[in-house]
Amino acid sequence: MPENSTRYVSKQVMKKLGQEYKSLARLNIMVLGKTGVGKSTLINSIFEDKLAETGTGLPVTNDISMITQDDVPLVLYDTPGLELTGENDYDSLLSQVTKLIKDNFEDNIPGNEIHMILYCVSCASHRFEEAEADFLRKVTDAVKAYKVPVIVVLTQAFSREDAARLRQEIGEENLPIAGIVPILAEEYEFDEDLTVKPYGMDDLADMMDEVLPEAVRNTFVALETSNIGLKIKKARVVTNSFTAVAAAAAGLSPIPFVDAAALMPKQIGMLVGITMAFGFPVDNTTVPTLINGTWNAIGKEAWGKSWKSSLFKFVPGPGNVVTGAVAGIITEAVGKTYTNVLADVCRGEVKLEDVNSEGYKDKIHDMFMELVNRSLSKRKETQNG
Numbered sequence: 001m002p003e004n005s006t007r008y009v010s011k012q013v014m015k016k017l018g019q020e021y022k023s024l025a026r027l028n029i030m031v032l033g034k035t036g037v038g039k040s041t042l043i044n045s046i047f048e049d050k051l052a053e054t055g056t057g058l059p060v061t062n063d064i065s066m067i068t069q070d071d072v073p074l075v076l077y078d079t080p081g082l083e084l085t086g087e088n089d090y091d092s093l094l095s096q097v098t099k100l101i102k103d104n105f106e107d108n109i110p111g112n113e114i115h116m117i118l119y120c121v122s123c124a125s126h127r128f129e130e131a132e133a134d135f136l137r138k139v140t141d142a143v144k145a146y147k148v149p150v151i152v153v154l155t156q157a158f159s160r161e162d163a164a165r166l167r168q169e170i171g172e173e174n175l176p177i178a179g180i181v182p183i184l185a186e187e188y189e190f191d192e193d194l195t196v197k198p199y200g201m202d203d204l205a206d207m208m209d210e211v212l213p214e215a216v217r218n219t220f221v222a223l224e225t226s227n228i229g230l231k232i233k234k235a236r237v238v239t240n241s242f243t244a245v246a247a248a249a250a251g252l253s254p255i256p257f258v259d260a261a262a263l264m265p266k267q268i269g270m271l272v273g274i275t276m277a278f279g280f281p282v283d284n285t286t287v288p289t290l291i292n293g294t295w296n297a298i299g300k301e302a303w304g305k306s307w308k309s310s311l312f313k314f315v316p317g318p319g320n321v322v323t324g325a326v327a328g329i330i331t332e333a334v335g336k337t338y339t340n341v342l343a344d345v346c347r348g349e350v351k352l353e354d355v356n357s358e359g360y361k362d363k364i365h366d367m368f369m370e371l372v373n374r375s376l377s378k379r380k381e382t383q384n385g
Ligand SMILES: Nc1nc2c(ncn2[C@@H]2O[C@H](COP(=O)(O)OP(=O)(O)OP(=O)(O)O)[C@@H](O)[C@H]2O)c(=O)[nH]1
Pocket: 033, 034, 035, 036, 037, 038, 039, 040, 041, 042, 079, 080, 081, 082, 155, 156, 157, 183, 184, 185, 186, 187, 188, 189
């Protein structure tokens, strides 16, 4: 493989990324709560861009509609415009919810099950009515058999005090729920001088990740847009596992030094896994730009020949092969560096079009070298001590 074949790498990554996205299990979430409590706002905050309000809503029952978007492995069951005032509405929704969950579990269509319920209660109304406690209790009871985790989301929580009170109140009901999370999805403006910044969305994403079934967690991490920390955590897991694979592979059959670029194909899988955790789309610019930028900055160091002197000095063994230790060190540094680049782009610290700029290229390069040097000195310390 030619040493500087950026195009080859980004084509490989794109191809595998497309396949991996297609193989993600579909995530199905039901969002319940009275009208105007902020369900749509919440959904847009968790899955910004992925399932905008413009996503197609299709009524599946009188009060429940199904929101989907082409090529996105996510289905949201929304209950728009729901008034829980009349006794009829209340009983009717309860039976619709129960039936839908039961049907989706028992229709034997794989991937149809509801994985989670987000039950929204607005803090803006200042009180939690008995009827709602009752509804919540009946819903949790109804889905008990299917072990669908329920998270109570305290929406519009611009007053933290009200949110704390409501949380306590609902907590005292001892409902079989996974947790209660207060959030403010969008900035709230009391008046010109007083605005409350959004908060709580990252806590909610953490909790969702924790209680979702294992099979759909990768989907959730790829799709959610409110918690970069979750993506970084997932990227670390991917990096660690590929680091171990690379180290073991090179340890068993040391790669001849001249073929150091042979590490690259192994690392492509890692780059794919990391890209997926960040949910970058498979279009013609985004991922190639990210890969290009990273490659241009560290390609020579990571897969070229120039690192021979700097790395081999410290690593025992024959001087002309890539040992497991070196393969592991390089792979880990590549994974962490690429993760940092994606995180920078997500946080808006660097614009996508600037990833290939000279200034940022230097930053990526330094980041990589620092990671490598840190690992090397750690190794040296272990060897000496
Ligand atoms: N500032 C601010 N406004 C919010 C927030 N959540 C909801 N709102 C506002 O509250 C109103 C209702 O929010 P929606 O998200 O449409 O509520 P909904 O539960 O989807 O309502 P229905 O679909 O009618 O049942 C809108 O005007 C939102 O802008 C928030 O976190 N911050």
